[in-house]
Amino acid sequence: GQAQIGVTGLAVMGRNLARNLARHGHVVAVHNRTAARTRQLVEEFGHEGEFVPAESAADFVASLRRPRRLVIMVKAGAATDAVIEEFAPLLESGDVIVDGGNAHFEDTRRREAALRERGLHFVGCGISGGEEGALNGPSIMPGGSAESYRSLGPLLESIAARVDGEPCCTHIGPDGAGHFVKMVHNGIEYADMQLIAEAYDLLRRVAGYEPGRIAEVFRTWNRGRLDSYLIEITAEVLGHTDAATGRPFVDVVADAAEQKGTGRWTVQTALDLGVPVSGIAEAVFARSLSGHGALREAAQQLPGPVRPELHPDDAAQFADQVEAALYASKIVAYAQGWHQITAGSAEYGWDIDPGAVAAIWRGGCIIRARFLDEIRAAYAGGKPPVTLLTDPTFREALERAQNAWRHVVATAAQLGVPAPGFSAALAYYDALRAERLPAALVQGQRDYFGAHTYRRTDREGSFHTLWGQDRSEVEA
Numbered sequence: 001g002q003a004q005i006g007v008t009g010l011a012v013m014g015r016n017l018a019r020n021l022a023r024h025g026h027v028v029a030v031h032n033r034t035a036a037r038t039r040q041l042v043e044e045f046g047h048e049g050e051f052v053p054a055e056s057a058a059d060f061v062a063s064l065r066r067p068r069r070l071v072i073m074v075k076a077g078a079a080t081d082a083v084i085e086e087f088a089p090l091l092e093s094g095d096v097i098v099d100g101g102n103a104h105f106e107d108t109r110r111r112e113a114a115l116r117e118r119g120l121h122f123v124g125c126g127i128s129g130g131e132e133g134a135l136n137g138p139s140i141m142p143g144g145s146a147e148s149y150r151s152l153g154p155l156l157e158s159i160a161a162r163v164d165g166e167p168c169c170t171h172i173g174p175d176g177a178g179h180f181v182k183m184v185h186n187g188i189e190y191a192d193m194q195l196i197a198e199a200y201d202l203l204r205r206v207a208g209y210e211p212g213r214i215a216e217v218f219r220t221w222n223r224g225r226l227d228s229y230l231i232e233i234t235a236e237v238l239g240h241t242d243a244a245t246g247r248p249f250v251d252v253v254a255d256a257a258e259q260k261g262t263g264r265w266t267v268q269t270a271l272d273l274g275v276p277v278s279g280i281a282e283a284v285f286a287r288s289l290s291g292h293g294a295l296r297e298a299a300q301q302l303p304g305p306v307r308p309e310l311h312p313d314d315a316a317q318f319a320d321q322v323e324a325a326l327y328a329s330k331i332v333a334y335a336q337g338w339h340q341i342t343a344g345s346a347e348y349g350w351d352i353d354p355g356a357v358a359a360i361w362r363g364g365c366i367i368r369a370r371f372l373d374e375i376r377a378a379y380a381g382g383k384p385p386v387t388l389l390t391d392p393t394f395r396e397a398l399e400r401a402q403n404a405w406r407h408v409v410a411t412a413a414q415l416g417v418p419a420p421g422f423s424a425a426l427a428y429y430d431a432l433r434a435e436r437l438p439a440a441l442v443q444g445q446r447d448y449f450g451a452h453t454y455r456r457t458d459r460e461g462s463f464h465t466l467w468g469q470d471r472s473e474v475e476a
């Protein structure tokens with residue numbers, strides 16, 4: 001076989017990935033269950049590079065140079081298993097199967113273990129950036145063995161987005177590490193989007209700005225430390241006018257946010273790992289709440305604050321405070337996401353380099369931003385920070401944002417504007433800072449009703465108070 005790599009599953013993502021590979025001078029074998037798609041790809045885009053179309057699985061495999069590198073781009077779940085089972089028997093020891101779909105990392109771990117038994121490398125590979133990214137340079141998060149990366153890495157790096165000349169692709173870690181990190185990326189994306197949406201809501205309902213004005217504010221922010229793809233596209237969406245009605249586009253869109261599930265996975269996994277990702281969780285819950293029409297309808301009659309909604313005397317000053325609150329909350333959300341990455345890495349033995357993850361998210365993906373350079377720098381020193389919050393750069397930003405952050409959250413509460421992302425971020429920050437937490441009281445309650453025992457601050461051991469008797473303490 002002559003092809004350096006093959007792609008099977010030629011819907012938009014697979015097709016664009018194959019075109020990206022071909023445009024970079026690689027000979028790409030292409031295959032699809034329905035052969036019409038394969039023919040169409042070669043007809044439409046054959047001039048972009050060297051494609052080797054195959055109609056049968058056997059021809060497809062035969063067209064690949066060894067060790068064979070075969071990328072599967074089909075729907076996550078049963079389809080992925082079906083395609084793996086179709087191709088695995090045709091492959092030989094040392095060949096590499098790449099799953100470029102949005103698989104759950106536990107599925108990737110299972111598939112990797114099963115294929116390793118059969119002498120095959122299986123690489124669960126997170127690919128971020130959507131259709132456009134797949135074609136012009138995505139952020140790529142491959143898991144799997146180090147050996148597989150030696151053969152696959154250069155190909156993937158050649159088609160990834162580039163920032164300052166560096167490819168946005170690195171070997172994340174063994175088995176499911178790549179899909180895990182991609183999952184957390186999406187969770188952080190949910191949190192970031194929610195925070196930006198709250199900033200918009202506050203500028204509109206508290207500062208009294210119209211969407212077009214807010215678009216301008218966001219464009220200004222995008223020239224500063226908040227510079228990011230998400231702020232950029234938010235300004236575009238807010239500046240857009242609905243052609244049919246002449247009204248701001250954002251006002252004619254139904255306010256029920258949908259989700260495909262990776263944010264939910266992030267939170268479910270965080271619960272299992274015992275990692276408090278409250279910013280991501282609030283973002284997932286906020287989308288969920290928005291879709292509960294009957295619940296929201298029933299709640300329309302509930303009373304709000306007695307105080308009228310006062311516009312601050314100085315709306316411009318409030319806008320600056322929202323910018324600071326957004327930046328501080330964003331630091332918290334990302335700190336939580338990185339906590340989850342390091343916790344997952346420890347739990348599964350992945351040895352993930354947290355700075356490298358920041359580096360490959362600087363380009364190609366939805367959360368790409370200047371901000372990620374700071375996170376990378378925070379992990380570049382000798383000893384990684386326990387939390388990003390205490391990195392000197394972020395610590396200073398949090399210090400400067402203090403008053404504004406608190407004022408914005410307090411104002412939101414007083415005026416009845418929901419800001420779950422901003423509030424949860426601030427609560428997390430204050431809880432971590434607290435010298436003593438009311439968790440001590442919770443332990444007392446648990447010991448009272450369930451004899452769950454507690455530890456003491458002054459002595460080793462587990463203790464139980466005989467609440468129903470003379471309230472003496474016994475060592476458990």
Ligand code: 2AM
Nearest residue numbers: 009010011033034037073074075079082
């Ligand atoms: P199709 O064109 O034959 O439907 C996205 O759905 C892509 O995954 C499509 O290219 C689709 O092929 C492919 N796909 C979906 N389910 C599949 C399966 N069970 N086996 C093979 N390919 C599948």
